[in-house]
Amino acid sequence: MAALTFTPSGIYCPAGDFYIDPWKPVDRALITHGHADHARWGMGHYLATDIAAPVMRHRLGDVSIDTVRYGETRRIGGATVSFHPAGHVPGSAQIRVEVGGEVWVASGDYKVVGDGLSTPFEPVKCHHFITESTFGLPVFRWQSQDVIAAQINDWWRGCAANDKTAFLGCYALGKAQRLMSMLDPDIGPILTHTAIENTNAVMRAQGIPLAATIQAGGDLVHKDHPGAIVLAPPSALGSAWARKFGPQETAFASGWMAVRGIRRRRAGDRGFVISDHADWSGLLSAIRETGAENIYVTHGYTDIFTRYLNEQGWNAQVLQTEFGGEDAEEDAA
Amino acid sequence: MKRFAALFNAIDQSTKTTVKVAALTDYFLTAPEEDRIWTIAIFSGRRPKRAVNSTRLREWAAEVAGIPLWLFEEAYPIVGDLAETIALVLPLPDTDTDHGLSHWINALRNLANVEEPARKDFVLEAWRSLDTTQRFLFNKLLTGGFRVGVSQKLMTRALARATGKNEAEMAHRLMGDWDPARITWAQLTVDDDPAANASRPYPFYLAYAFDDAPESLGNPEDWQAEWKWDGIRGQLILRDGAHYVWSRGEELMTDRFPELARALDFIPNGTVLDGELLAWGDGAPQSFNALQKRIGRKTVPKKLLSEAPVILYAYDLLEWGGVDYRQEPLEVRRATLEEVCGNLPTDAPVKLSPTVPFDAWEHLADQRATARAAQAEGLMLKRRDSPYLTGRKKGDWWKWKLDPLTIDAVMIYAQSGHGRRANLFTDFTFAVWNGNDLVPFTKAYSGLTDEEFRKITAWVKKNTQQRFGPVRQVTPEHVFEIAFEGIQASSRHKSGVALRFPRMSRWRHDKPIQEANSLDDLNEMLNTYG
Ligand SMILES: [Zn+2]
Ligand SMILES: [Zn+2]
Numbered sequence: 001m002a003a004l005t006f007t008p009s010g011i012y013c014p015a016g017d018f019y020i021d022p023w024k025p026v027d028r029a030l031i032t033h034g035h036a037d038h039a040r041w042g043m044g045h046y047l048a049t050d051i052a053a054p055v056m057r058h059r060l061g062d063v064s065i066d067t068v069r070y071g072e073t074r075r076i077g078g079a080t081v082s083f084h085p086a087g088h089v090p091g092s093a094q095i096r097v098e099v100g101g102e103v104w105v106a107s108g109d110y111k112v113v114g115d116g117l118s119t120p121f122e123p124v125k126c127h128h129f130i131t132e133s134t135f136g137l138p139v140f141r142w143q144s145q146d147v148i149a150a151q152i153n154d155w156w157r158g159c160a161a162n163d164k165t166a167f168l169g170c171y172a173l174g175k176a177q178r179l180m181s182m183l184d185p186d187i188g189p190i191l192t193h194t195a196i197e198n199t200n201a202v203m204r205a206q207g208i209p210l211a212a213t214i215q216a217g218g219d220l221v222h223k224d225h226p227g228a229i230v231l232a233p234p235s236a237l238g239s240a241w242a243r244k245f246g247p248q249e250t251a252f253a254s255g256w257m258a259v260r261g262i263r264r265r266r267a268g269d270r271g272f273v274i275s276d277h278a279d280w281s282g283l284l285s286a287i288r289e290t291g292a293e294n295i296y297v298t299h300g301y302t303d304i305f306t307r308y309l310n311e312q313g314w315n316a317q318v319l320q321t322e323f324g325g326e327d328a329e330e331d332a333a
Numbered sequence: 334m335k336r337f338a339a340l341f342n343a344i345d346q347s348t349k350t351t352v353k354v355a356a357l358t359d360y361f362l363t364a365p366e367e368d369r370i371w372t373i374a375i376f377s378g379r380r381p382k383r384a385v386n387s388t389r390l391r392e393w394a395a396e397v398a399g400i401p402l403w404l405f406e407e408a409y410p411i412v413g414d415l416a417e418t419i420a421l422v423l424p425l426p427d428t429d430t431d432h433g434l435s436h437w438i439n440a441l442r443n444l445a446n447v448e449e450p451a452r453k454d455f456v457l458e459a460w461r462s463l464d465t466t467q468r469f470l471f472n473k474l475l476t477g478g479f480r481v482g483v484s485q486k487l488m489t490r491a492l493a494r495a496t497g498k499n500e501a502e503m504a505h506r507l508m509g510d511w512d513p514a515r516i517t518w519a520q521l522t523v524d525d526d527p528a529a530n531a532s533r534p535y536p537f538y539l540a541y542a543f544d545d546a547p548e549s550l551g552n553p554e555d556w557q558a559e560w561k562w563d564g565i566r567g568q569l570i571l572r573d574g575a576h577y578v579w580s581r582g583e584e585l586m587t588d589r590f591p592e593l594a595r596a597l598d599f600i601p602n603g604t605v606l607d608g609e610l611l612a613w614g615d616g617a618p619q620s621f622n623a624l625q626k627r628i629g630r631k632t633v634p635k636k637l638l639s640e641a642p643v644i645l646y647a648y649d650l651l652e653w654g655g656v657d658y659r660q661e662p663l664e665v666r667r668a669t670l671e672e673v674c675g676n677l678p679t680d681a682p683v684k685l686s687p688t689v690p691f692d693a694w695e696h697l698a699d700q701r702a703t704a705r706a707a708q709a710e711g712l713m714l715k716r717r718d719s720p721y722l723t724g725r726k727k728g729d730w731w732k733w734k735l736d737p738l739t740i741d742a743v744m745i746y747a748q749s750g751h752g753r754r755a756n757l758f759t760d761f762t763f764a765v766w767n768g769n770d771l772v773p774f775t776k777a778y779s780g781l782t783d784e785e786f787r788k789i790t791a792w793v794k795k796n797t798q799q800r801f802g803p804v805r806q807v808t809p810e811h812v813f814e815i816a817f818e819g820i821q822a823s824s825r826h827k828s829g830v831a832l833r834f835p836r837m838s839r840w841r842h843d844k845p846i847q848e849a850n851s852l853d854d855l856n857e858m859l860n861t862y863g
Contacts, residue, residue, distance in 0.1 A: 138398060138422045258421065259411075261417075269346060304408075307403075311401065
């Protein structure tokens with residue numbers, strides 16, 4: 001029997017009797033990272049990295065989470081399990097499962113370039129590799145973080161010079177903290193929506209160094225913070241809360257902003273192309289480095305990406321999961 | 334190209350008209366003159382001829398990107414734009430160039446005359462030296478169909494600012510068939526050139542849709558009502574013994590409607606008429622279906638000319654005796670128009686579009702209800718003392734259209750959209766009942782909110798039964814009200830009918846699929862309105 005199998009509840013390991021990122025309630029769940037499509041409510045026991053666990057507790061409430069360090073080996077039933085950096089968000093992991101010499105890696109979400117915040121991606125040799133394909137099309141190619149940081153800071157500087165508040169839409173877990181590290185504090189103060197500041201507080205409490213921010217709650221006096229940039233979830237852009245800041249420009253930071261049509265639909269004024277997922281060449285290099293022959297493709301452009309991999313000589317197949325889906329755009333892209 | 338790319342970015346990255354106009358004004362003050370002229374040309378739909386066919390471009394792009402052609406073809410509908418797909422798949426540039434917009438356009442114009450290998454070398458070299466935005470713009474010039482988020486109105490405003498002219502004059506100057514390759518900046522914006530003036534149309538005045546109670550317009554005596562015809566809006570110019578026919582989209586259509594040449598036999602030089610081009614038969618306007626045969630034909634065979642003769646149904650007079658008449662109040666223009674066109678022989682290709690007399694609003698509402706019988710789409714309401722304005726302006730002209738026809742139909746196929754809607758399902762096929770079968774009868778793309786499109790997209794993903802390329806067959810579960818403007822018999826459709834302007838007017842969450850309409854219902858509509 002294969003080390004990992006695919007069931008209606010999620011990716012399952014018969015030898016260890018556990019699931020990886022299951023979407024139905026099960027007894028024992030190994031979780032790659034805290035995003036909502038991977039870490040769901042209702043599992044009996046959770047296992048995640050020590051870095052990912054605090055945010056999961058914050059999001060899932062009082063649940064039983066056992067933690068493991070990157071690279072540490074655990075024996076679960078007949079399976080040997082370890083977690084390895086996926087570079088997606090702080091604490092995110094690829095989960096390696098070995099049963100009787102057969103090695104599988106379920107990578108969750110990942111990116112291969114460093115972001116200065118998450119532990120950098122490490123390739124893990126395996127026979128079977130489960131990959132995402134959120135941006136699995138050759139039109140997606142990310143520029144370096146420095147280039148995007150300069151674009152965002154230029155935009156912010158322009159807003160500040162015109163006495164406008166800069167509103168930057170981004171996701172609360174991962175993207176927001178990464179953007180904070182890219183902003184030039186000499187331009188002005190960084191304000192945050194409560195949803196983002198709550199996540200910041202969790203990360204600061206666990207010792208992750210983050211840029212200084214001011215929570216933009218209901219009692220904030222906007223005039224006291226001229227030249228500010230406000231980080232907010234996309235749903236808060238243009239809301240009554242946002243309008244209280246007076247003259248403003250809005251932008252959105254996401255890999256989807258690479259496509260003009262999507263940007264014009266989603267973003268207010270500007271779109272910055274920055275993602276916590278691998279781009280086309282990142283996906284291919286990650287797959288190549290695993291040395292795996294068998295590739296299972298989850299959320300994203302699964303059909304197209306799988307066809308390409310097969311043509312390039314891999315043994316690839318589409319894996320129907322409930323990752324991403326409608327929310328692929330909404331969560332952390 | 335860098336300056337043009339910067340202008341494009343400034344326009345494309347803002348939703349604010351003030352920002353767009355400022356960027357354009359600055360560009361018109363500082364860019365080289367030839368670049369300015371080409372920018373105006375491009376933004377007003379005058380682009381150079383397509384120099385390379387799109388099949389070759391796709392092949393070359395896939396080759397340079399090192400990907401199989403099928404992968405390029407899969408990515409294209411997701412991006413929704415060919416020029417952009419190419420710009421995105423190519424590797425980053427390895428050199429840099431400073432050539433301006435007009436350099437590239439001139440090079441593209443010459444490209445038509447060289448052999449394909451040289452053409453390919455040129456395109457690949459350009460791709461190697463331009464960054465992603467410049468490449469996108471270069472590809473747009475290559476492939477045509479340049480649509481940016483700037484209206485003619487905004488461009489005209491910026492141009493007026495940059496030149497110190499007034500907007501109306503600038504709008505008039507930009508009309509007509511000037512050639513960006515030959516015209517100079519001074520000729521386009523300052524000089525008075527009688528030869529260029531002869532064919533130049535006036536900017537059309539466009540009405541807003543009216544959906545209020547007509548009583549809100551005040552005293553009925555202040556208003557003139559006309560039928561709103563379902564044809565092609567056209568401007569007929571008779572000057573210096575020649576005639577010109579312009580469409581609302583500023584397309585010169587003179588050769589498409591040769592029957593209008595005879596207007597010169599009946600109407601003096603120095604006359605410009607605004608009206609509707611309609612197929613005419615049995616002493617009355619014919620349905621749009623009759624005109625349809627003539628649309629898209631550059632030349633007209635004799636047979637068609639007699640089968641579907643076209644006239645201009647005139648409703649406004651813009652120039653008379655060689656004098657711009659647009660500032661005269663409508664009642665004065667109308668009185669003169671009636672003198673000019675009221676007594677033409679029956680075989681003249683110009684006829685007077687009648688007014689619809691009424692003395693009370695409710696009386697007019699009754700007449701409006703009979704519009705379909707008159708082959709009209711509703712009524713036009715025009716203020717009697719109004720001048721002929723430029724572009725779409727609120728207040729003096731209203732189109733008061735009939736309510737559309739509607740039918741409740743079941744969604745059976747879905748396909749993702751393009752451009753702005755690249756990752757939503759927006760193109761749907763709808764069916765009605767024929768016994769126990771669902772027969773597809775129309776597609777529709779618009780009418781839902783973004784939120785509804787998002788909802789239906791999520792539903793489609795979970796309820797796909799089968800895939801045929803980009804098309805997905807979905808479980809018959811949702812009923813939509815389809816609104817449309819007209820219906821005609823069609824042998825090309827399985828259902829035997831074709832609809833005009835179908836769109837989704839309502840998502841009928843309240844209706845189970847059994848309660849959708851049937852083919853019999855459609856056929857009944859065909860008998861009544863077809
Ligand atoms: Zn994620
Ligand atoms: Zn995910």
